[in-house]
Amino acid sequence: MNQLLLFDIWGEYAHFKKYYTTSSPLTFAIPPRTAISGLIGAILGIHKDEYPQYFTRDKARIGVRILHPINKYRISENFIDTKSSGSIDMSKIKNRTQIKLEVVKQPGYRIYFTHSDINLFEQFCTMVQSHRTVYTPCLGISEFLANFKFQDIVEFEETTDVTETISVYTASPKEQLANIEFESGKSYFSESLPGEMNMDRSVNDYVETLYERSGQPIKVRTAHGWKTQDGEYFFFL
Numbered sequence: 001m002n003q004l005l006l007f008d009i010w011g012e013y014a015h016f017k018k019y020y021t022t023s024s025p026l027t028f029a030i031p032p033r034t035a036i037s038g039l040i041g042a043i044l045g046i047h048k049d050e051y052p053q054y055f056t057r058d059k060a061r062i063g064v065r066i067l068h069p070i071n072k073y074r075i076s077e078n079f080i081d082t083k084s085s086g087s088i089d090m091s092k093i094k095n096r097t098q099i100k101l102e103v104v105k106q107p108g109y110r111i112y113f114t115h116s117d118i119n120l121f122e123q124f125c126t127m128v129q130s131h132r133t134v135y136t137p138c139l140g141i142s143e144f145l146a147n148f149k150f151q152d153i154v155e156f157e158e159t160t161d162v163t164e165t166i167s168v169y170t171a172s173p174k175e176q177l178a179n180i181e182f183e184s185g186k187s188y189f190s191e192s193l194p195g196e197m198n199m200d201r202s203v204n205d206y207v208e209t210l211y212e213r214s215g216q217p218i219k220v221r222t223a224h225g226w227k228t229q230d231g232e233y234f235f236f237l
Contacts, residue, residue, distance in 0.1 A: 002114055002155065002156055002157070003114060003121070003153055003154070003155060003156075004112055004113070004114050004153070004154050004155070004156045004228065005111075005112075005113045005114065005121070005124070005125050005128065005150075005152075005153050006110060006111070006112060006113075006151040006152045006153070006154065007110070007111055007113070007128045007148055007149060007150050007151050008067065008108065008109065008110050008111070008148065008149045008151055009031075009039065009108070009109050009111060009137070009139070009146050009147070009148045010067070010068070010106075010107060010108040010109070010146070010147055010148075011107060011138075011139045011144055011145055011146045011147060012105075012106065012144070012145075013075075013103040013104065013105060013106075013107070013139065013144045014027065014031070014103060014104040014107040014139035014140050014144055015027045015101060015102070015103050015104070015139070015140040015141050015144060016028040016030070016031050016032055016035050016104075016139075016140040017140065017141075019194065019203070024099060024100050024101075024102075025099070025101055025102060026102045027072065027102045027103060027104055027140070028191055028193060029066075029070045029072070029104060029189065029191065029211070029213070030064050030066060030070075030109065030171050030191075030193070030209075030211060031064060031109060031139070031140070032193040032194040032195070032237070033055075033062050033193065033194065033195050033196065033207070033237040034194045034195070034196070034197050034203065035139075035140055036062050036064065036111055036113075037051060037052070037054075037055035037060065037062065037197075038051060039137045039138070039139075039146060040055070040113065040124060041054065041055070041135075042133065042134070042135040042136065042137045042138070043124065043127050043128070043132075043133040043134065043135070043137055043148070044120070044123065044124055044127065044134060045134025045135060049199075049201075052196075052197040052198065052199055052201065053199060054117075054120065055196075055197075056196060057195075057196055058116070059115060059116045059117065060113070060114070060115050060116075061112075061113070061114050061115075061236040062111065062112065062113055062236060062237055063111070063112030063113075063170045063171075063234050063235060063236045063237060064109050064110070064111055064112070064170060064171050064237065065109060065110040065112070065169045065170045065171070065215065065234075066108075066109060066169075066171070066211060066212070066213075066214070066215035067108035067109055067110055067215055068106055068107060068108035068215070069213060069214040069215065070104060070107075070213045070214070071104065071105045071106065072102055072103065072104055072105070073102070073103055073105050074100045074101065074102050074103075075100070075101055075103055076098055076099070076100060076101075077098065077099050077100075077101045078097070078098050079097045079098075079099065103144070104139075107139060110151065112170065112234055112236070114156075125150075125153060128148060128149075128150045129150045131148070131149070131150075154228045154229050154230065155228070155229040156226050156227060156228045156229065156234075157226070157227060158224075158225075158226055159224065159225050159226060159227050159233070160224055162221070162222055162224075162225060162233075163221070164221070165179075165181065165219050165220070165221050166219070166220060166221070166222070166225075166233045167217035167218070167219055167233070168217055168218050168219075168220060168225070168233050168234060168235060169215065169216075169217045169218075169232075169234065170234040170235050171209050171210070171211035171235075171237065172209065172210055172211070172218065172220075172235040173207050173208065173209060173210075173235060173237065174190065174208045174209065174210050175208065176222060176224055176225065176235055177210060177218075177220045177222055178220060178221050178222045179220060179221040179222075180210070180218065180219070180220050181219040181220065183219065186212050186213075186214075186216050186218075187212060187213035187214065188210065188211075188212055188213075188218070189210070189211055189212075189213055190208060190209065190210050190211075191208075191209055191211075192206045192207070192208050192209070193206060193207050193209050193237065194206055194207075195207045195237065207237050209237065
């Protein structure tokens with residue numbers, strides 16, 4: 001079996017910008033794999049221009065579970081024109097643009113993380129357990145700071161022979177789900193999330209992801225997934 005780190009992240013607000021929005025930025029409900037990679041890189045002290053090479057799919061596996069119900073709001077943000085300011089004091093810049101920014105309020109997520117580099121994985125586990133960080137972690141943008149807490153290190157294995165109906169709490173790639181049992185009283189959503197970035201920070205692929213808005217489990221029948229030593233089924237993004 002392999003080792004899997006479970007840790008929680010949360011904050012007051014989060015904004016994971018949807019790639020197709022500009023003047024009125026919209027947010028994904030959950031952090032994409034790329035955003036979680038950046039947060040892990042910040043804790044480890046890996047520069048934002050370098051971390052993509054450490055979190056390719058052949059090295060890092062990342063899953064996410066919703067802990068707090070997703071509630072989106074719009075807030076007003078003032079942006080100042082720094083390009084034309086030169087060396088002037090920021091507080092004296094007059095050119096400002098107000099936009100409506102969509103945010104997730106009181107977000108909370110559980111992250112499932114493992115890495116092929118044992119040294120990097122163990123170093124990260126130590127940082128999370130001792131609540132230490134090199135750079136400041138955030139939830140999408142630098143204004144929205146993230147807190148984090150260690151939960152557990154468990155063993156897990158890949159499963160290829162699941163035939164019964166199982167409950168999955170993590171956001172899951174739709175291509176890996178079969179015979180989804182949609183239940184009344186639950187809100188199901190699907191989003192195409194950025195998956196992996198190239199070194200120039202361009203997105204290499206997207207993952208069509210299914211999740212339940214309040215964090216309740218999704219019942220599925222699938223032949224392929226992962227399971228912890230405690231019998232919890234989950235998926236990586």
